[in-house]
Amino acid sequence: MGDLMGRMNEPPRPPGSGFAAWSRDRLALARRGADECGDVWQLEPGVCVAATAGSCDAVLRRARDFPKAPSPLFPPLNGSDGAPTAEERAHAHAARMRGLRAQAVAARIGEIAPGAALFAARWPTDRDVEVLPAARHALAEIGVRFLFSEDAPALLPYAARLFLAREVLVRPSRWEWPRWVPTPARRFRTRQQTAFTDALRPVVRRRLASGRLGDDVLGQMLRPSSRHGPLPEGAVLDTLPGITVATFEAPTRAAGWILLHLARHPGAADRVAAEAASLPADPAATTGAHLDDLRYTRALVQEVLRLYPPSWLLTRQAARRTRLADCTIQAGSTVLVCPYTAHRDAREHPEPDLFRPERWLDGPGSPADPGAFLSFGTGPHACEGAALAMAMLTLLTAHTAGRHRLSEPPGPEPAYRLTTFEGLATAGLRLRATARTPEPSRLR
Template identity: 80%
Template structure:
């Protein structure tokens, strides 16, 4: 692409991705050995062909060195399968009543009458929901470690002029290891207590402690290795998504009012909320889905090619990098009418448009073997947070010509520094009466 390359990419990655899709089509080459899939077809193909386009091992929380030896890839795969059982949509649906009180408390405690930086308020709320979903009654012992695990993630994610080999103990990596060990040391006695008592629990940890007919009982080390990463994942990307959602509630008051009217059917006691109540929030879920389409928190996914393969018109050599871009795929006019417009109705069967809008590609949670395992949990958390907030408040941005936030794209698509103001809907109604 003329004027392309990493210099232009680093200046404005979103603009470069849009330009590549517009000028070069479905697949384009950023630099030798680096390709970008920009539209639905090739994006889905890469994500589903996991043998030809492999997901790089996560460097965030690598397996620790145990006295008994490192866990094997097979044991880690079994641990992942056990974890997935606790994250299935049916498992999430059964625990909606445990999540709703925390989202209601978040809405109740929003400071009114002033502009508030919102992501630092959202993050601990979603962390509490995520940690409770994973560890249930043991949340008080493990929740204090969530902020430190997040800081370790942030430290490793900061852009750097140098790409150090993984074996070099940089300060960020040493900090990561300290937090990982501290979390693991707190989790180990919980695992042993549950196993010795026989009360395994119905949370995600409980699913991992149950023996499987296929592979039996998971080693303790395999359980401990797999949980720091998923603990951060339960609230990191959802926090980015929540920032965009709350911003859209502020910018689209009619949509926010529709969410508020829909949320009025939620029980006065949030703990009484069930999956039936959640299913009734159809417009709210459509709004969340539409925001995720426009602003996918994981807007760029990296895959590596272990062998020479074919993709579109390219022969891609072994060792190449393929960047999958849901951001452009979900803004493709062939997939969505008026793709840059915010239209939650496109996800409703009874859309007011004539003819009804036809839902297009949706890759915000990925797809294929490495699709987001926490998609159902994330949708439940975000839908409840959106409904409870819109039910209580009208949101607005600070006055002024400049946006009150900065778009960041390095590790995910986020609204850094986003500030919003909340006004009570009850107070607004009383002013007009």
């Protein structure tokens, strides 16, 4: 009787759903499932979608019931001194967070702003330009420098090849090979991961030998903790490739959507440009206080991330039979957490399909609580680099709007191709920049 009742309470399944419909148009089916079925719906037997703010938040916070799959993109190399233990991984995470928390990011804004300003300065004017490669390069320079400071220039080429290895590895394929099969993509990943590790190892050893560990994220990882002592070299080396790519991969997808919105909403871009006029003429003189003053710019970034979360779908697996939003989730079921539809939950965000940055600001006409925001996740597996990503994107937006007016290319062809397989992206996005005249005055 219990099993029968459990099956009766399984999530509803909208007509015409399934993997074939999902592969044709993921976003449309995600919206339809949320609209027709509510909090949780079933894509296929054993595959459920958490579709609203409450159900998504519950899955991400209940890590014991819905653990993250243990499948790191850059697993430990065979040549290292064994995979890091769970305790060492927890220690490495805590050490990284000392360098990535909001206070640490605010203290180093002057190291982030020059890269954002350089991206805007390098943008060719009065011709259509493919945006994402230049944005990725700029964000990679900023992110890798934040992690490794003066050692960043030597490591940046290896970081770029790590990103390429990731792109090759996650391309759609007809076959899902077991993780132990050495496919060409996995062999390529291993070669690039080995090259990055080989370049990073002498940096680690030099810093340890000299005692000058540095104030960057790597320096925080090399500092011994009072509880665990120093991290083994292997744990440092094996846990850094993933965070290195993460500093610029999802932010690049977000940057594409932000720049597109600057082009489509010139009034909002003008407000950002007005705020950017308060930034110092020397970007290296930018401080956390300057960043705090970019209130509308930050609100615009958050609103774009609400509408188009770069990681629009997160995967969890039910560790045991459990309940979610009055539905029974069977043990072993895959649960897809969908921030894209959660952010369009009208109970959380009035008029959810409208682009309205003001919803994130305090003041007349703005809600006191702007609603759930899951673009960086939540719970124990929330994005480590959320504060860094927001600082990078806010400064990139301010410097770009302060220097240029953006527009989409004329003609019937769309400016980009929407991709949803690995993340929500504006593939091939092309925009045109026209210099703002007169240039906004800068405080000196």
